[in-house]
Amino acid sequence: MSETRFALGTFSEVGQSPFPGIVVDGRVYDTRTTLPHAATVSALLDDWDTSLERLQHLADRVAGDGRPVGEFHVSAPVQPPGQxxxxxxxxxxxxxxxxxxxxxxxxxxxxxxxxxxxxxxxxxxxxxxxxxxxxxxxxxxxxxxxxxxxxxxxxxxxxxxxxxxxxxxxxxxxxxxxxxxxxxxxxxxxxxxxxxxxxxxxxxxxxxxxxxxxxxxxxxxxxxxxxxxxxxxxxxxxxxxxxxxxxxxxxxxxxxxxxxxxxxxxxxxxxxxxxxxxxxxxxxxxxxxxxxxxxxxxxxxxxxxxxxxxxxxxxxxxxxxxx
Structure with a gap:
């Protein structure tokens, strides 16, 4: 079975805190549903090997859920940013x-x-x-x-x-x-x-x-x-x-x-x-x-x-x- 391609980013809505999400086919999925301890992309990167495996699993099982990326403000992907x-x-x-x-x-x-x-x-x-x-x-x-x-x-x-x-x-x-x-x-x-x-x-x-x-x-x-x-x-x-x-x-x-x-x-x-x-x-x-x-x-x-x-x-x- 081929892996579903995805990208990782930071998203927010007016009045709401930013959250990490993956994008699959133009739709955003909150990664906290599968990695609840990681509230930021930086936290996901701190244990990237584990995070990548779990994010891939999330990408492979989503099917038309999520919301269009156009409904969110898109920040620079890594928050908080590193050097x-x-x-x-x-x-x-x-x-x-x-x-x-x-x-x-x-x-x-x-x-x-x-x-x-x-x-x-x-x-x-x-x-x-x-x-x-x-x-x-x-x-x-x-x-x-x-x-x-x-x-x-x-x-x-x-x-x-x-x-x-x-x-x-x-x-x-x-x-x-x-x-x-x-x-x-x-x-x-x-x-x-x-x-x-x-x-x-x-x-x-x-x-x-x-x-x-x-x-x-x-x-x-x-x-x-x-x-x-x-x-x-x-x-x-x-x-x-x-x-x-x-x-x-x-x-x-x-x-x-x-x-x-x-x-x-x-x-x-x-x-x-x-x-x-x-x-x-x-x-x-x-x-x-x-x-x-x-x-x-x-x-x-x-x-x-x-x-x-x-x-x-x-x-x-x-x-x-x-x-």
Whole structure:
């Protein structure tokens, strides 16, 4: 008998507390009916092997019960959220585009020369280097249909759609070969960036400032769901698409990653401990605003989709007081 495919999320109604639920064929089923001790998705992740077995049993036996997902508010799937570990410069073509857009490289070089230089250096890092990882703030996570608030501080707010990897097991010093055993599932995360806040001209020797550039409230729209890893046969064979007001801006494949989820988890776990509920976001493909010369404005609508993981729809609003 084949297993019923399901996804896991956090849902609520007006005036009611959020609850963990699975989604089967567009209908929501409260997981507390089978796991009453686990009041949150985080609690389910604390004993993921047991939870997954029980959730699969629930998915296999439901038949048309539940309620349509459209009747609920959908939050980011993991509540309360864990830590965020984010890979930067992890898609080959994205790195090349950023290099050209910001003219990073030999002064006076042509665009073709910058592309060639970036490609050569990127391939060398993929073969012999390490991932570049920074840490995000869980409080900046928002839901898949929540508004994105463009802060008054800084300019050139940009999108970066990414595959999110949700950890389901305490992990330290894991090998690349065993790293995916730590994965509970996958989700969609749009890692927004205020480009003008990235550099620190007042302290140039410190380079980039990811804390202020990437951690504004709502800057990590996440979800709609956590799709268990067993339903994602190959995380390096997924299509990533972001539309801005209906126009495709990003369309790439996770196969363009320099370092895949297994390598990232192994690398991160060599320096710190990953906990159940933590999210590793894995970098973004080509096509962000820096490349297009078009950044986010109030009223913009972003639709973000990854194969088999669902679609976000977020509307941008400005925090600036107009007048």
């Amino acid at each position: 965020i570990f984010a890979a930067g410069a992890n898609y080959r073509e994205h790195i090349i585009q950023i290099t050209v857009a910001h003219r990073i490289g030999t002064p006076g070089a042509t665009e073709a020369e910058l592309r060639e230089q970036a490609a050569r250096e990127t391939d060398e890092r993929a073969a012999h280097g390490d991932p570049y990882v920074w840490v995000g703030v869980p409080g900046a996570i928002s839901g898949p249909y929540d508004e994105v608030i463009l802060p008054a501080v800084g300019d050139n707010h940009d999108w970066e759609l990414e595959l999110g990897v949700i950890i389901g097991r305490r992990t330290r010093d894991v090998s690349v070969e065993q790293a995916l055993d730590a994965v509970a599932g996958y989700t969609v995360c749009n890692d927004l960036t205020t480009r003008t806040l990235v550099g620190r001209n007042d302290i140039p020797m410190m380079g980039t400032d990811w804390m202020r550039a990437k951690n504004s409230p709502t800057f990590y729209p996440t979800g709609p769901y956590l799709t268990p890893a067993k339903f994602v046969p190959d995380p390096l064979d997924l299509e990533i698409t972001l539309r801005l007001n209906g126009t495709i801006m990003q369309k790439g494949s996770t196969s363009d990653m320099l370092f895949g989820p297994a390598q990232l988890i192994s690398y991160i776990s060599s320096y710190t401990t990953l906990q159940p509920g933590d999210m590793v976001i894995t970098g973004s493909p080509a096509g962000n605003g820096s490349h297009h010369g078009r950044f986010l404005r109030s009223g913009d609508v972003m639709e973000a989709e990854i194969t088999g993981l669902g679609t976000q729809r977020t509307v941008c609003r400005s925090a600036r007081i107009e007048g």
